[in-house]
Amino acid sequence: MMIVDAFSxxxxxxxxxxxxxxxxxxxxxxDVYTRAHAAGIxxxxxxxxxxxxxxxxxxxxxxxxxxxxxxxxxxxxxxxSSHALLxxxxxxxxxxxxxxxxxxxxx
Amino acid sequence: xxxxxxLIGILITMCMALVRGALGPTVFDRILAVNAMGTQTVLxxxxxxxxxxxxxxxxxxxxxxxxxxxxxxAVLKYTRFGSLAEDHTRVQP
Numbered sequence: 169m170m171i172v173d174a175f176s177x178x179x180x181x182x183x184x185x186x187x188x189x190x191x192x193x194x195x196x197x198x199d200v201y202t203r204a205h206a207a208g209i210x211x212x213x214x215x216x217x218x219x220x221x222x223x224x225x226x227x228x229x230x231x232x233x234x235x236x237x238x239x240x241x242x243x244x245x246x247x248x249s250s251h252a253l254l255x256x257x258x259x260x261x262x263x264x265x266x267x268x269x270x271x272x273x274x275x
Numbered sequence: 276x277x278x279x280x281x282l283i284g285i286l287i288t289m290c291m292a293l294v295r296g297a298l299g300p301t302v303f304d305r306i307l308a309v310n311a312m313g314t315q316t317v318l319x320x321x322x323x324x325x326x327x328x329x330x331x332x333x334x335x336x337x338x339x340x341x342x343x344x345x346x347x348x349a350v351l352k353y354t355r356f357g358s359l360a361e362d363h364t365r366v367q368p
Contacts (some may be wrong), residue, residue, distance in 0.1 A: 173277075179320075180277045184284025187315065191291035194311055200303045203295070207311045210288060218281055218318050222325055234333040238317065239339055246346045249310055256351050257303040 176224040183217030190214055193217030200257050200263045204250050217241065278326035285322065289315045302354055306347065313343030 186209055193206020219239040223232045289312060296308030317336045324332030 178278045181284075182279040184281045185350065187288040188291075191288035191311070194295050194308065195291045200301060200307065204307055205305060206306055207314075209312065211314055215314060215318055219321065221277070221281070225325060226330060229297050231333060233328045234337060236339075238321065238333065238337050238349070240339070241344075242317065242339050245340070246314070248327065249344055249347045250307075252348060252351055253303060253306055253310070256354060257301070258364060260303070260354075262301055262303060 172224050176221045177215055179217050179221030180225065183214050183219075183221060186210060199260055201254060204254055208246065210251055211250065212243060215242050215246075222229035225228060278322055281322050282319065282326060283352050285315050285319050289319070306354070307348055308351075310343065313339065313346070317343065 190206050190210035194203050195197055196201050215238055219235050223235050227231045290306045292311040292315065293366045296305050299305045299308060320332055320336040320339060324330045
């Protein structure tokens with residue numbers, strides 16, 4: 169039981185830290201494309217780490233099945249929605265910042 | 276205790292996504308912030324259910340994940356085409 173609790177601690181705190189890192193990237197990066205790259209962290213790895221930590225606390229049962237359904241759905245849907253978002257942004261003509269011009273027009 | 280730590284991290288992330296949604300220069304930044312906010316809300320509901328000892332809230336988290344995806348796609352389609360339900364087959368992608 170101690171070992172399960174230790175794994176659960178590690179997964180929950182690690183997932184929360186990954187979420188904070190993704191939020192920092194969402195706040196600090198210069199471009200909508202790079203910001204989506206940062207938000208992909210807490211769509212996939214951060215949420216899976218937190219859900220796995222919760223699964224270890226729940227044990228075998230219906231709760232774990234529900235958590236696995238949430239995780240599966242988020243793993244399927246997060247990349248799809250960020251792909252659609254960035255495709256729409258590119259089609260609207262949002263410019264990709266390259267390294268050459270990042271000193272020219274940083275907002 | 277571990278649930279409290281995870282809740283604090285999720286809430287900090289939600290605050291940062293909120294700031295990005297308020298600041299964001301283009302509309303796509305705002306949509307991205309709303310999407311990240313929805314993901315964090317799903318996690319928040321799931322962890323808060325365990326935190327308060329009632330894991331039945333997971334149904335709400337599952338429904339919120341579905342609503343978040345459909346909402347993001349709907350808003351994207353609106354910003355792309357200016358309407359939700361027209362015939363888009365003639366629009367050049």
